[in-house]
Amino acid sequence: MAEFKLMKGNEAMAEAAILAGCDAYFGYPITPQSEVLEYLAREMPKHNRIVMQAESEVASINMVYGAAGAGFRTMTSSSSPGISLMQEGISYIAGAELPCLIVNVNRAGPGLGTIQPGQGDYFQSVKGGGHGDYKMIVLAPASVQEMADFVYLGFDLADKYRNPVLLLSDGAIGQMMEKVEFKPYTRPVVDKSTWATTGKPKSRNRNYITSLFIQPERMEVHNLKLEEKFKQIRENEVRFEEINTTDADYLFVAYGLSARICQKAMDIAREKGINIGLLRPITLYPYPYQRLQELASQVKMMLSVELNSGQMVEDVRLGVNGKVPVEFYGRMGGMMPTPEEIVHHLETLIQYHHVN
């Protein structure tokens, strides 16, 4: 019998970080994720790990850069405005090919915005955010259980590809409590000795970490190497969940909290005789374009539901490539669409497109 605990998403994520062997956490408090720093400040010292409240998010991410460069398993967490401040550091970490975990408990923006949940950081998360050609692997949990599970997965993927991984959550998933099981975890053995700056023994050359390649010829070689890595990631790491797609005439596409709300909307719509399914991207980068393309030859219309003004819908359209109508419904400002509201919008769209 599994042993469950009742925890907030933020706390489950923090506990999983300890169980995953995170050596060092650097962060700065911000609602709605301050529980992470509180939890780790209390628990990490018991395990002889490092927790530091930095003077700012800029400092946090650069401390992560340093710790990752020295070969430590390291992470930071923040919420939207704080993550914006980290973008320069994230670009450097990606350029220097260092593994780390970054957690964004998304709140509604722009600017200071509100502390209520949002998904307005989708573009920032998957299309860049910082400068230059780089990608992060972006994992989107939709439950407290996944807040924990994706910490292990995130750290492992970061090590595997020597690349920053972003866990993109939101204020609701961070603040809500559900039961969570901490599954046994075996950390893959990763040899960091070829690159980590751990002090130079006589037996090898100096390890050198940089994102600076001043000669264009060398920089392009580095760019091509990174691109090859992102190609590998696109080929091997796409993750998604499908519910009720087998007989679906229509499809919701939604991630994180929106996907949970869409599940309820799906139940209501199906009771009304509308055969709708749900595709929930788990990795937002790499994105399940392929699967959407396949589903486009089955369903008559797709509806992307997001807590923003319409961001992921652009990726849905890239996947579908004009084959069927792709529509959008969203709320902003920390407001939540109700399942009934989503179903009403769906019914209007079905009529509008004459696709019933």
Place this chain on the structure above:
Amino acid sequence: MKNNNQLEELIVAGFGGQGVLSLGMTLAYAGMLENKEISWMPSYGPEMRGGTANCITIISANKISSPIISLFDSAIVLNQPSMDKFAPRVKPGGILLYESGTILKPSTRTDIEMIGIPATTEALKMKNTKVMNMIILGAYLQLRPVVSNESILEALQKVLPEKYHHLLPINRQALERGEAMVVELKVQPVS
């Protein structure tokens, strides 16, 4: 429409400090102890600093879809603003349990079961105003036995930090008092 305790979607709302969040959390914990699916979604932010507070607590035999919902099987409201906000969102046939000493204008709906109990006065009689929420929880469980009393008591033991364990007996008395008050009102449990 109730479906044999397969799913209970509840909102608990009131002032910050009335024990709204801990009421929902205790219920969620008890649900977990009974191997049910549970979710507890609090309002957070300005509410935590003394305004109004609420939490959506869902207990289900099956996997829970949305933790955020707009219509409820039951509502527990402990102040007037929460009555005004959430009474219209109780599903027809549902339950609205309220603190009758604080709320002067209950909803006039007739398609839901309205039950008011003076839990604050009762808590004063017990010489501990903080157990008001447990009196309410006892009353709620008498109306909607979604979890057993044993599970609630076990949950309290887990939810309360050890330094407050000397308060377990008075919490148990408060639960029993709430149950008894509903029995005295002769309201039938809704299953």
